[in-house]
Amino acid sequence: MTAMTMLSDYARSAGDPKVVETGRSSLPNVDRWARNLGWFSLALGATELFAPRAIARSLGMQGREPLLRAYGMREIGAGMLTLSTEKQTGVWSRVAGDGLDIATLLAARRRNNPKRDNVGVALALVIGITAVDLVVAQLSTTCHARGASEPRLYHDRSGFPGGIAAARGAARPRALAPAE
């Protein structure tokens, strides 16, 4: 039981039920992983947006701060999507963003970059995170898909035990009934 659940008991009256023990949740593990990735996106995006110089210095990418800020905005957008109910779109947008990050880091791994080793470490990290993103995106998409089987059709469920013809207008006020 979370602290918020216990705190919320103050908003309840004496006779209201209160949580004693929590049980199985509707939130599958893959959605929890997606949420963690969403929060990670927000943190990384905020860092890129507000501290681009430090990142640029550590990667030997001085002069590319505007690009890092733009990536920060992209990362925050992906984080918001991943934390929303459209989490699959959010995680797939992270995968696309990972691709951009990898391309950018590969370009920065030029021989004359004095921080080439740092770029290598960053590249390894991004590739690892890309793998996690790919797995979560795939699992999340499968978990929330409607399924491959054909939908059941309910043509036999009229709800009118006497049939539609008998039901049509059965509750019509008499004044509105068409003349015989």
Add this chain to the structure above:
Amino acid sequence: MRALVWHGKEDIRYDTVTDPAIEDSRDAIIRVTSCAICGSDLHLFHNFIPAMLPGDIMGHEMMGEVVDVGHGAQSKLKVGDRIVVPFTIICGECDQCRRGNFSVCERTNRNKQLADKAFGHATAGLFGYTHLTGGYPGGQAEYLRVPFADATHIKVPSGLSDEQVLFLGDILPTGWQAAVQCDIEPTDTVAVWGCGPVGQMSIRSAILLGAKQVIAIDYLPERLSMAEAGGAVAINFAKESVLERLNELTNGKGPDKCIDATGLEAHISHHHPDSFIDRAKQMMLMENDRAHVLREMIYVCRPAGILSVPGVYSGLVDKVPMGQLMNKGLSVRTGQTHVNRWTDDLLRRIEEGQIDPSFVITHTVRLKHGPDMYRVFRDKQDSCIKVVLKP
């Protein structure tokens, strides 16, 4: 006891909670025999309705057997009575209740000050809903305290199954009120957006009230097939233009009456570019609701027509074309359902075999499977339209 408890966005758990207790002489406790997941529960599931708190018990469609009655309610209820509980809690005595405006009962919202600030004037208390409507524990549980129980109940005659009467507490009167608000005439075409449970009940109600033609708009084959079974002409908006089809079906005049049984979570798709903008704004807290259906209804409705809105909206919407609404002379009728205004009449129609609302049930499971069924219902898996839970 066990109950389905809201812990946050998309996080509903099958929890152990303390048993409810009688607080007021007008309270009663019921042992819940059947309850259901409503479409509006999904708005809470997605955290689109403000002022939910972790630990809130879900559910506002329930029925059961009375197991304890406060002395103030004993003139109307006794232990062993079988009742359906309307989702609107009513005192039965205030000015609004006397007028039949039960969903805006002036006494039952125990968070009146909060609701006054949010809405201007408080509305009735509701079960299993936001703290803006009292934060009363809901009925997706083994037991439920029913406040103002002497007025807040519908007695069920023996001989009718739970499945036949359960929906008297919400979706049947909600669909009925949506159709009644349309002032249906024998020459009318009624178009219904959204073929979930409330849409299905709206379609049946419009047929019973004598509409010449009922048109159902959705994109899910299972829902459209059920709508057709109830006498509607189906439009699949993913495959055809709603505007063109409505004009074909109405000789270019447009439907006389339009019902929005969708509400704040209109489907997001490339067929509706405005839905993307609405969703982005929702995410950035710049807008509460996705109003695609409202916009489309205003555009396609025949001038001087009526728009009936049983679908739930939570707050602010953008880009509502007031110019079209005003110049076409459209009337908008909406509101939470005044459940008890309609239930005597609807119960009689069920007893007479005019309608059997159980047609809408596609899944019946034990309460412990509730968390999974929220996901199945939300993701439209396994052709799910309506879930009934058995504690």
